Amino acid sequence: MDILSLLPQFGGLIWTLLAFVVALSVIVAIHEYGHYIVGRWTGIKADVFSLGFGPVLWSRPDKHGTRWQIAALPFGGYVKFAGDANAASGKDEAAMAAVADDPEAKRHTMHGAPLWARTLTVAAGPVFNFALSIIIFFAVALTVGVARDPLTVGEMRPLPNAAQGLQSGDEIAGINGVTTPSMDDEEAYNAFIEGIPQQQVLNYDVVRDGTALSVDGPYLLPPLVNQVVPQSAAYQAGLKSGDVVTGVDGEPIFAFQQLKTAVEASDGKALQLNVWRAGESLEFTMIPKSTDEPQPDGSFVKNLRIGIAGGMAFEAATTAPGLGEALWGGVANTWRIIDGSLSGLKQMIVGNISTCNLSGPVGIAQTSGAMASQGAQSFIYFIAVLSTAVGLLNLFPIPALDGGHLVFYAYEAVAGKPPSDGALRVLMTVGVSLVLMLMVFALGNDLFCP
Known part of the structure; x- marks a missing residue:
């Protein structure tokens, strides 16, 4: 066996473990510090x-x-x-x-502190996890900014054979004669994007340095790889951010929707993708995976996906949001994760979606490494998502978790006395067993789910 051939895999394993340990250590430290500092404040x-x-x-x-x-x-x-x-x-x-x-x-x-002190101390761990997520989302919004309104070209992305009439700083007043709506009107803006005709070259009405112009530019939503979903078909095949898919099974494409349609029509069979990467033409083979996707009403729909997120033909210029707007965005993002997690758990319990959506330590470690490899911003964002998940998990009413202790305290508040020591020992044993069973089940998903 060629030992040198194992070095890339070994390096990847070390990177994955390091990213996982860093992410978990940050989240655990914040969680436990919440318990510690509130306990100290309340006299414990x-x-x-x-x-x-x-x-x-x-x-x-x-x-x-x-x-x-x-x-x-x-x-x-x-x-x-x-x-x-x-x-x-x-x-x-x-x-x-x-x-x-x-x-x-x-x-x-x-165990001798007042009920209110114990309750605040136990609840502080999950609350600090949620606070970490909010702070990260808040900081990212302030650092990266939000898309400027009206839609403005920040920097053109490199695309193969694309009309390049657009320039940095152009304000997009309309496309193919249709006026661009305000991005504050999400419904109108989404309808505008969906209504753009699939043409390789579009006519853009722009305002450039105060002058109204009409220029040709690329299709607004090309088959561009803006982000690769960890452990997806695209990730496993080796697609990278910045790649542009130029063909599927020999058929040329120029729109992300064309790629999406081809994937959904694949019936789970292997697809041959022609990919342009920084001037080089490459070929990749991948099999789309069935994915449970959340819907606005809380339900889930199965769709075939290769695991990439697209983007516009240019990076939108950004502007710094106000502190209140950024903070509200952090709260909204954190709540969205909580709501989506609870909805997904409910759908798994009733059997509407696969339990393979539940990842264990191996899956989380792999995702940590994948997100770290995509840059610091992606990794920090992942820490925020995972912190919310850890805080939510700890609030589940399972003995041995924070949520279980809060249930005991609620009983004490109503009954006027805590559960007996014997009952607590039994319940804690049951709780630990449930947690271990959940960990084993999640680990099985990591090892055996496709």
Whole structure:
């Protein structure tokens, strides 16, 4: 065996693992810091803040008596509060017995603190995950900006054999005689885009340096690869951002819709794609995959896809949004992920979509590496999406997760007393078993789903 031939795969594996560890470490650190800092604010003492599990590689105590540590297995973390027996916040009977006659010391334990303090401390982990997502989306919006209105050419993308009458700074007043609507009117703008005739050369009415002109330009939505979906047919075949598909099974194309139509009509059979990449002509073979796609009404529709996102023939010029607009966009994006995740879970439970949509650690690691390879912005955006998913998962009412503890606290608020220690032990065992079963099931999806 040629050992050198394994180096690219080995390098790819290392890159994937590194990206996964970085993404997970950031998300876990934020989640656990939420528990820690709110616990401290509400008077609950933290004994240990650990990033990772297993043997301790580094540790340092702080002035508050908390030992901060990094452990050898970087696939999670925990905060162990005073009175906890373990990372899952099970009660340490001996520790609680030792402070039973000391109200002040008992008040600073997780199990002796008031109900409101425990509730805020437990809820803080998921809330900090959501806050991280909002902050990332907010920062991306401020950094990248939003498309300028009216639609304005930022920079032309390199396209093969394209009419290049457009220039940077041109304001698109109309296309083929149809006036461009404001992008604030999403419905009208989408209708305008869909109504553009499929012609390889379009006539653009533009305003250039204050002068109205009519120029020829490329079809607005060419078969351009703007982004590749991780683990998709296109990703596995080797398509890259910036590629332009010029033909499918020998038939030339110039519009993204033509590529989409060909993929949907493939009946899952292999497609031969001619691709232009920075002046070089390449050929790729790929088999479209059935994909469950969410609809506006919350339902899902199966479609054949190769896993690419398209874009316009030019990069739209952007403008910086206001702080309020950017913040609202961050909140809206985070809510959209939560809503889509809950809708997808519901559809999986009722059997409308495949359970293969549920990824496990291998799938998440592969996606981490794929997004990191597409640039820092894509990777940071992925961290925001994953942070929301982790926060939502932890709110599920499963014992051992934050949501399970919140259910116990809700019971305590109604009944006036917490569940018995015996009942808690049984429920926690059931919860841990459910979490392990879910992890095994998701791992099976990673290994056996197409």
